[in-house]
Amino acid sequence: MRAPFFEFGAFGNYGALLAAVFIGVAFGWCLERAGMGSARKLAGQFYLTDLTVFKVMFSAIITAMLGAFWLGRLGFLDLSRVYVPETFLMPQLVGGLVFGVGFVIGGLCPGTSCVAAATGRGDGAMLLGGMFTGVLLTGLVFRPLEHFYMSTSRGAFTVPQLLHVPYGVGVAIVVSVGLAGFRVAEMVERRSATSQVS
Amino acid sequence: MNHRRSAEGAPYSNPYLTGAGLGLVLLAAFVVMGRGLGASGAFASSAAGAVAIVSPDRAHASSLFAGYLSADGGPWLEWLIFEIVGVSIGGVLSAWLAGRLHFEVERGPRISRRSRLFSAFAGGGVMGLGAVLARGCTSGQALTGGALLSVGSWLFMIGAFAAAYIVAPFVRRAWL
Numbered sequence: 001m002r003a004p005f006f007e008f009g010a011f012g013n014y015g016a017l018l019a020a021v022f023i024g025v026a027f028g029w030c031l032e033r034a035g036m037g038s039a040r041k042l043a044g045q046f047y048l049t050d051l052t053v054f055k056v057m058f059s060a061i062i063t064a065m066l067g068a069f070w071l072g073r074l075g076f077l078d079l080s081r082v083y084v085p086e087t088f089l090m091p092q093l094v095g096g097l098v099f100g101v102g103f104v105i106g107g108l109c110p111g112t113s114c115v116a117a118a119t120g121r122g123d124g125a126m127l128l129g130g131m132f133t134g135v136l137l138t139g140l141v142f143r144p145l146e147h148f149y150m151s152t153s154r155g156a157f158t159v160p161q162l163l164h165v166p167y168g169v170g171v172a173i174v175v176s177v178g179l180a181g182f183r184v185a186e187m188v189e190r191r192s193a194t195s196q197v198s
Numbered sequence: 199m200n201h202r203r204s205a206e207g208a209p210y211s212n213p214y215l216t217g218a219g220l221g222l223v224l225l226a227a228f229v230v231m232g233r234g235l236g237a238s239g240a241f242a243s244s245a246a247g248a249v250a251i252v253s254p255d256r257a258h259a260s261s262l263f264a265g266y267l268s269a270d271g272g273p274w275l276e277w278l279i280f281e282i283v284g285v286s287i288g289g290v291l292s293a294w295l296a297g298r299l300h301f302e303v304e305r306g307p308r309i310s311r312r313s314r315l316f317s318a319f320a321g322g323g324v325m326g327l328g329a330v331l332a333r334g335c336t337s338g339q340a341l342t343g344g345a346l347l348s349v350g351s352w353l354f355m356i357g358a359f360a361a362a363y364i365v366a367p368f369v370r371r372a373w374l
């Protein structure tokens with residue numbers, strides 16, 4: 001059997017929704033285990049007191065990236081059938097900037113706010129409500145944003161294509177950056193721990 | 199300070215191992231579904247569905263909502279809505295087994311409960327705008343697109359972290 005299973009017709013739309021629940025449960029479990037449902041812990045990333053966000057995110061990205069690369073290499077996973085989020089340069093850069101402002105004010109992101117709210121945190125529930133309101137209002141006044149939203153489209157455009165290097169080299173670059181980042185993160189955390197003791 | 203623990207419940211797990219576990223979940227989504235994880239899409243699809251109930255004309259007039267409304271099975275059978283329901287269940291299960299399930303409002307030592315709730319709502323609203331523009335959030339762009347090496351996803355990630363670090367000193371009172 002070849003993967004992606006859904007893409008090759010192993011199950012239908014209702015099976016896909018069932019898979020969504022199971023994958024979601026595992027996703028939520030990991031987020032909660034790592035403490036990503038705690039706004040104060042996440043905010044620590046931006047004051048360099050707790051770099052859990054970076055460590056969890058990059059461990060996850062590296063693991064999934066290596067897995068996809070090798071499963072593709074072995075011929076098990078047809079990567080051309082895995083949906084790569086399309087690139088729209090300016091909307092994604094500006095959207096990222098706006099998102100970052102909201103992130104440090106609110107302390108949680110959309111996924112982690114669901115974990116926070118579900119585990120009893122009132123701030124998580126408020127953030128969830130704010131997020132829903134923000135998306136709803138943006139959708140209602142979408143027309144003036146539409147032109148910008150569709151601008152600088154590059155389709156499925158990857159880092160290896162941007163740098164004109166093979167897929168494996170792109171993967172190796174991200175792994176190296178991540179591993180270097182982990183070392184720096186440990187150093188930064190040690191430094192901020194000692195500076196707060198003294 | 200570094201090893202701050204919740205007053206109740208077990209300490210959180212190792213971030214590298216848990217992160218690798220999260221990566222395997224993301225990989226499973228690639229293998230099983232041919233798509234990654236997400237969160238903000240669930241909000242967008244349910245917002246489209248909610249607006250369509252109140253005013254179908256207004257919902258269809260928005261090209262953002264129209265996309266979700268014309269999807270197979272309509273806006274409420276969006277894959278990400280089911281995934282997000284799962285996320286909430288998984289979070290509860292994990293917190294319950296670790297003894298971390300309790301009602302609270304998490305806030306810094308210098309911010310009132312009311313201000314914290316307000317800033318959580320405001321932050322969520324701003325993120326809603328950002329996630330719409332970027333076509334995703336930390337899950338759909340940073341994790342999923344990051345692992346698939348999408349240029350736009352990495353731009354989103356760089357933008358989000360840069361803005362958060364720039365704004366952090368101005369909202370220090372809320373956290374430290």
